[in-house]
Amino acid sequence: MGTEIRWAKTHCARMDHGGCALLVGVEDNRIVQIKGDPEGYLNKGYTCYKGRVSADRLSHPDRLRHPLKRSGERGEGKWQRISWEEALDEIAGNLLRIKEQHGARAVGFGVGMPKGLEHFVLIRLANLFGSPNVVASQDVCHAPREVTGVHTCGFYPVADLHNPTRVILSWASNLLSTSEEGQIAGLLLDQLKNGARLIVVDPRRTELAEKAELWLQLRPGTAQALALGFLHVVIEEELYDKEFVEQFTDGFEDLAAHVRRYSPETVAEITWVPADLIRRAARLYAEAKPAALQWGNAIEHDIHAFDAARSLVCLMAVCGNLEIPGGNINAYDPKIMGLGEFVRADLIPEKRKEMIGAHHGVIPRFMTVPPAHFRQAVLKDEPYPVRGYYGMCTNPLVAWANSDVTYEALKRLDFVAMAEIFMTPTASMADIVLPVAHQYEMNDIGHYGIGHGMILARPKIVDPPPECWPDIKILNELGKRISPPEYWHDDFESFLDDVVKPAGLTYRDLVAKGYLKGPDRFGLYKEKGFRTPSGKVELKLTTADKFKLKPLPEFAGLPEEEDPEFPLILISAKSRYYLLSSYRWVEKLRQKRPSPLIEIHPETAASHGISDGDDVVIETKYGRIVQTARVTDIVHPKVVSAALGWWYPEGSADTQFEWQKSNFNRLTSIGKLGKEFGTPNIKNIPCRIRRA
Ligand SMILES: Nc1nc2c(c(=O)[nH]1)N[C@H]1C(S)=C(S)[C@@H](COP(=O)(O)OP(=O)(O)OC[C@H]3O[C@@H](n4cnc5c(=O)[nH]c(N)nc54)[C@H](O)[C@@H]3O)O[C@H]1N2
Ligand SMILES: Nc1nc2c(c(=O)[nH]1)N[C@H]1C(S)=C(S)[C@@H](COP(=O)(O)OP(=O)(O)OC[C@H]3O[C@@H](n4cnc5c(=O)[nH]c(N)nc54)[C@H](O)[C@@H]3O)O[C@H]1N2
Ligand code: SF4
Ligand SMILES: [Mo]
Numbered sequence: 001m002g003t004e005i006r007w008a009k010t011h012c013a014r015m016d017h018g019g020c021a022l023l024v025g026v027e028d029n030r031i032v033q034i035k036g037d038p039e040g041y042l043n044k045g046y047t048c049y050k051g052r053v054s055a056d057r058l059s060h061p062d063r064l065r066h067p068l069k070r071s072g073e074r075g076e077g078k079w080q081r082i083s084w085e086e087a088l089d090e091i092a093g094n095l096l097r098i099k100e101q102h103g104a105r106a107v108g109f110g111v112g113m114p115k116g117l118e119h120f121v122l123i124r125l126a127n128l129f130g131s132p133n134v135v136a137s138q139d140v141c142h143a144p145r146e147v148t149g150v151h152t153c154g155f156y157p158v159a160d161l162h163n164p165t166r167v168i169l170s171w172a173s174n175l176l177s178t179s180e181e182g183q184i185a186g187l188l189l190d191q192l193k194n195g196a197r198l199i200v201v202d203p204r205r206t207e208l209a210e211k212a213e214l215w216l217q218l219r220p221g222t223a224q225a226l227a228l229g230f231l232h233v234v235i236e237e238e239l240y241d242k243e244f245v246e247q248f249t250d251g252f253e254d255l256a257a258h259v260r261r262y263s264p265e266t267v268a269e270i271t272w273v274p275a276d277l278i279r280r281a282a283r284l285y286a287e288a289k290p291a292a293l294q295w296g297n298a299i300e301h302d303i304h305a306f307d308a309a310r311s312l313v314c315l316m317a318v319c320g321n322l323e324i325p326g327g328n329i330n331a332y333d334p335k336i337m338g339l340g341e342f343v344r345a346d347l348i349p350e351k352r353k354e355m356i357g358a359h360h361g362v363i364p365r366f367m368t369v370p371p372a373h374f375r376q377a378v379l380k381d382e383p384y385p386v387r388g389y390y391g392m393c394t395n396p397l398v399a400w401a402n403s404d405v406t407y408e409a410l411k412r413l414d415f416v417a418m419a420e421i422f423m424t425p426t427a428s429m430a431d432i433v434l435p436v437a438h439q440y441e442m443n444d445i446g447h448y449g450i451g452h453g454m455i456l457a458r459p460k461i462v463d464p465p466p467e468c469w470p471d472i473k474i475l476n477e478l479g480k481r482i483s484p485p486e487y488w489h490d491d492f493e494s495f496l497d498d499v500v501k502p503a504g505l506t507y508r509d510l511v512a513k514g515y516l517k518g519p520d521r522f523g524l525y526k527e528k529g530f531r532t533p534s535g536k537v538e539l540k541l542t543t544a545d546k547f548k549l550k551p552l553p554e555f556a557g558l559p560e561e562e563d564p565e566f567p568l569i570l571i572s573a574k575s576r577y578y579l580l581s582s583y584r585w586v587e588k589l590r591q592k593r594p595s596p597l598i599e600i601h602p603e604t605a606a607s608h609g610i611s612d613g614d615d616v617v618i619e620t621k622y623g624r625i626v627q628t629a630r631v632t633d634i635v636h637p638k639v640v641s642a643a644l645g646w647w648y649p650e651g652s653a654d655t656q657f658e659w660q661k662s663n664f665n666r667l668t669s670i671g672k673l674g675k676e677f678g679t680p681n682i683k684n685i686p687c688r689i690r691r692a
């Protein structure tokens with residue numbers, strides 16, 4: 001007879017941005033079942049497959065269980081088991097030596113997609129150590145939307161899926177697969193059930209596009225042209241919110257004159273979307289109120305990310321959808337500790353000027369270093385030398401554009417430490433690898449600093465393997481060794497209490513409540529104006545000259561020139577079974593998607609002699625990989641969509657788990673970067689294919 005199942009509540013994490021409230025069944029310190037909690041604030045019982053099998057991450061036999069020190073050459077896959085004391089001393093010794101020789105800024109602290117509270121503890125560690133260089137993937141993930149929002153209207157406008165809306169304009173977003181930032185698919189589905197009308201802008205006919213009243217299959221890389229076409233229609237047909245525009249925006253006349261050149265006919269030629277469809281979609285969005293623009297990650301994936309984000313904020317604004325329930329809102333935080341205070345930004349006042357990115361003139365308020373700029377520093381000492389790297393929750397060899405450059409950078413660094421749950425291509429290039437405790441094995445807080453006005457409790461449910469430590473414990477102990485110890489806690493879990501202390505709560509209280517949400521406040525600008533220099537929504541940026549930004553959003557051409565040698569356009573989308581490069585080693589996920597699939601239109605496949613299931617060589621100017629053909633008409637005949645994040649955990653560490661074979665980022669380059677965020681073209685690249 002087994003023991004009885006105990007049910008515990010927590011929130012899903014680290015399979016995407018997280019957010020679903022879960023009921024977790026535990027037997028003998030082992031999770032035996034996971035289901036959606038019907039009382040969940042974001043999911044009301046909804047879950048996805050990878051959330052339900054997420055406990056399988058904990059029990060894999062090859063999971064990292066002890067600190068490791070490299071014993072052979074870097075990348076040779078030879079390791080020696082060491083104690084935590086030795087590991088931390090080794091890391092501290094190397095980082096302090098680099099600081100002594102080259103200054104604190106010569107150490108980069110690396111992190112990937114924000115996964116939990118450790119993200120901010122790492123930034124605190126960098127600040128206290130004295131390095132302005134936190135390297136993250138924000139260049140291609142959320143900074144273009146967030147920071148552009150802040151410059152244009154003073155906040156990050158998120159689609160309000162909690163209040164009833166009449167139209168959802170899903171633009172380069174696919175919540176049914178990604179539930180990004182806690183915009184859980186279930187929320188969107190409920191809106192549709194309650195009568196919201198749906199417009200989808202996506203080059204792929206996704207499941208969501210199938211549900212849409214209007215689907216705009218745009219040519220990849222032309223989002224800003226399409227948005228400017230929408231603005232043209234809205235302004236020409238006087239469908240905009242006149243009262244709002246008059247009272248609360250700045251630069252409308254200039255914008256109106258500027259978008260005159262983007263007629264639906266002109267835009268149709270650029271975007272491949274028929275002119276009458278542009279008109280219908282623009283009218284549907286502009287005439288409904290409220291309407292929510294769910295803007296996705298794909299607008300951030302080429303050098304024109306800033307223009308794309310700018311044009312969409314302008315669209316939300318002139319249609320009067322900012323800060324209204326069911327529109328795009330400023331999601332106010334609950335009374336929790338501010339990020340600046342948490343990370344001790346006050347202790348590094350020169351950060352903005354000193355960051356590697358600042359030397360490349362990135363947009364003000366962008367506080368992490370773009371990976372492209374970071375590697376330039378490592379490889380060319382520009383703007384100054386960088387010699388050390390501490391990374392966690394990230395896999396740069398697969399996740400960053402131009403993997404070959406990443407490989408060179410990892411080889412050139414004097415010292416690399418990685419905290420991981422599993423040996424990855426990047427971790428296999430490290431000098432020290434630290435084994436982490438994972439979701440369900442540690443107390444954590446979700447959605448802190450994500451800009452959606454809430455935090456979620458993720459209490460510990462089972463014990464980790466004895467030598468696996470939560471990242472915040474690692475950072476707390478490392479912090480005591482490499483920075484003033486008085487800024488660190490005796491008990492690392494005090495960081496969890498710190499976050500909720502301003503609300504008069506302890507972490508335990510947060511767990512009892514489940515989540516904490518900020519107040520619903522709409523239309524605050526009517527009293528206080530918008531938090532921009534002009535106090536209005538800056539359709540034309542008043543700070544353009546000062547910050548060397550474009551005053552008005554424009555379409556400045558395709559991200560990469562057309563090239564007859566490479567006649568197809570390469571794009572990608574996140575897989576619903578994996579989180580970017582993570583978890584190919586979780587068997588139940590791998591069974592669902594055993595190999596990387598490239599989507600090819602039947603006509604294109606036929607003209608190339610490719611059948612479903614064939615191995616296909618994909619080539620761009622920059623590199624070549626192999627993936628498996630999935631012949632489908634969800635893509636345009638001139639577009640192929642390849643899989644992201646692939647490496648082969650069944651391979652071996654001495655070859656970095658075949659990091660070269662199918663890895664999308666070997667097809668990308670950092671030769672051309674968007675100025676504002678250092679964003680490379682990770683999509684919308686000319687390519688060609690052939691049967692392998
Ligand atoms: N070509 C192309 N490149 C892209 C993208 C794209 O669309 N196209 N997307 C970009 C985007 S949006 C993002 S956010 C980045 C993501 O890039 P990354 O964040 O670097 O990639 P992930 O696969 O999310 O996570 C990396 C590692 O974190 C580890 N991990 C998981 N949980 C924990 C934990 O609790 N502690 C520690 N220490 N490690 C943990 C996983 O095992 C995994 O190896 O990639 C970007 N790269
Ligand atoms: N299952 C799963 N969930 C995830 C992730 C994951 O890897 N897997 N990653 C997480 C992360 S880090 C992020 S940032 C979010 C991203 O979340 P989303 O923004 O929803 O995801 P993407 O898949 O990057 O892109 C969404 C859609 O953009 C389309 N698209 C591709 N190219 C273009 C283009 O040129 N223009 C337009 N308009 N659309 C285009 C794709 O076909 C896709 O359907 O998801 C998070 N959630
Ligand atoms: S949608 Fe995201 S948060 Fe919800 S169960 Fe799936 S992975 Fe977890
Ligand atoms: Mo992301």
